[in-house]
Amino acid sequence: MSVRTLTINNIPVAIEEGATILEAAKEAGVTIPTLCHLEGVSDVGACRLCLVEVENINKLLPACVTQVTEEMVVHTNTPKLQEYRRMAVELIFAEGNHVCAICVANGNCELQDAAIQVGMDHTRFPYRFPDRHVDVSHSQFGIDHNRCILCTRCIRVCNEIEGAHVWDVAQRGENCYIASGLSQPWGEVEACTSCGKCVDACPTGAIFRKGTTSAEKQRDRAKLEFVVNAREKQEWTR
Amino acid sequence: MNKIKFATVWLAGCSGCHMSFLDMDEWLIELAKYVDVVYSPVGCDLKEYPEDVDVCLVEGGVANEDNLELIRLVRKRTKTLISFGDCAVTANVPAMRNMLGGSEPVLKRGYLELADETPQLPNEPGIVPELLDRVLPVHEVIPVDIFMPGCPPDAARIRATIEPLLKGESPKMEGRAMIKFG
Numbered sequence: 001m002s003v004r005t006l007t008i009n010n011i012p013v014a015i016e017e018g019a020t021i022l023e024a025a026k027e028a029g030v031t032i033p034t035l036c037h038l039e040g041v042s043d044v045g046a047c048r049l050c051l052v053e054v055e056n057i058n059k060l061l062p063a064c065v066t067q068v069t070e071e072m073v074v075h076t077n078t079p080k081l082q083e084y085r086r087m088a089v090e091l092i093f094a095e096g097n098h099v100c101a102i103c104v105a106n107g108n109c110e111l112q113d114a115a116i117q118v119g120m121d122h123t124r125f126p127y128r129f130p131d132r133h134v135d136v137s138h139s140q141f142g143i144d145h146n147r148c149i150l151c152t153r154c155i156r157v158c159n160e161i162e163g164a165h166v167w168d169v170a171q172r173g174e175n176c177y178i179a180s181g182l183s184q185p186w187g188e189v190e191a192c193t194s195c196g197k198c199v200d201a202c203p204t205g206a207i208f209r210k211g212t213t214s215a216e217k218q219r220d221r222a223k224l225e226f227v228v229n230a231r232e233k234q235e236w237t238r
Numbered sequence: 239m240n241k242i243k244f245a246t247v248w249l250a251g252c253s254g255c256h257m258s259f260l261d262m263d264e265w266l267i268e269l270a271k272y273v274d275v276v277y278s279p280v281g282c283d284l285k286e287y288p289e290d291v292d293v294c295l296v297e298g299g300v301a302n303e304d305n306l307e308l309i310r311l312v313r314k315r316t317k318t319l320i321s322f323g324d325c326a327v328t329a330n331v332p333a334m335r336n337m338l339g340g341s342e343p344v345l346k347r348g349y350l351e352l353a354d355e356t357p358q359l360p361n362e363p364g365i366v367p368e369l370l371d372r373v374l375p376v377h378e379v380i381p382v383d384i385f386m387p388g389c390p391p392d393a394a395r396i397r398a399t400i401e402p403l404l405k406g407e408s409p410k411m412e413g414r415a416m417i418k419f420g
Contacts, residue, residue, distance in 0.1 A: 099334060101330060101389035103420065106420040107420065121386075122321065122375070122377060122385040127329065127336075127375070129333065130337070146337075215420075
């Protein structure tokens with residue numbers, strides 16, 4: 001296996017061929033903000049928070065899905081990137097209906113954390129207030145599309161870890177939403193094993209356990225990690 | 239020493255931010271040494287928003303004609319205007335009516351469909367202010383100088399925002415303690 005050497009924020013890194021800039025940054029001890037990235041499942045570059053600048057390439061590249069190349073020179077926290085990251089988070093807030101005060105994930109929300117991380121004290125974009133729905137047809141869980149940021153983590157954990165593929169993205173553009181089954185009520189989707197991995201994966205309060213109210217959502221992220229480690233490294237104890 | 243002319247206004251919000259302001263407890267006595275409260279639902283009886291206000295905290299989103307008129311007057315007469323709490327910063331809970339689309343479906347839903355007895359739409363022109371089609375965050379209506387999120391912002395955050403202003407400095411609105419929503 002050949003090794004690639006590159007620099008990230010002037011720190012030299014050597015990493016195996018095929019690794020992503022995000023993995024290389026982790027190796028170098030550089031934190032790049034992420035939102036749609038989830039350890040153990042594939043990356044899609046949906047949220048644009050991990051955009052980085054690479055010298056001699058005049059567009060910004062998502063670190064989670066860009067492979068390293070030899071002598072690549074990467075910058076992860078320039079003023080330009082800070083501004084774009086903040087805009088990305090502001091656009092996510094303006095796009096959906098994110099009312100933190102009444103959300104199950106208040107205080108335990110990766111979108112809220114991202115807003116703090118990028119220094120967002122308000123959004124400069126007008127709120128859209130889209131007409132979205134809540135599906136509580138499942139016996140144990142609910143999905144509130146108002147709070148969904150379309151990161152597609154639920155789709156990926158369900159497909160890649162649980163192997164049930166209950167979720168998918170329906171429609172396109174501003175009408176996109178996470179659909180269960182063949183766009184049926186979640187409770188009617190026979191493929192759903194009620195494992196709850198989507199609840200643990202969801203960064204916001206969009207997918208939740210029924211009966212949880214404001215600021216009560218808990219996630220067992222370690223469960224996802226455990227399943228992935230068990231499979232990949234044959235580590236069967238938790 | 240010239241005292242700072244200080245005001246607070248309450249638009250479409252629950253008054254929780256003002257309650258949180260009162261949570262500053264004994265520091266309010268300290269604050270009173272530096273400011274004259276010239277307009278406030280919790281600190282002053284004046285009914286007309288005065289001229290030349292130095293600092294004003296604005297709670298609530300802009301939901302009706304009354305809010306709109308007041309916030310425009312406040313902007314004209316205030317040096318430093320602070321969006322105070324999530325309703326002012328994001329329109330928050332009051333704006334959840336925006337998803338119904340327009341003021342008419344909102345009024346019909348509230349006063350006709352959900353009414354138990356004698357359903358009728360409120361109509362007192364000149365007395366009951368007309369609803370705007372959408373509840374808006376303050377900065378979508380007039381320019382805002384400082385944003386203080388929170389539902390409500392706690393007393394420590396309010397103090398940390400106001401205290402630097404008393405010394406002519408700007409507060410640092412960053413980090414979880416200062417800008418977490420909700």
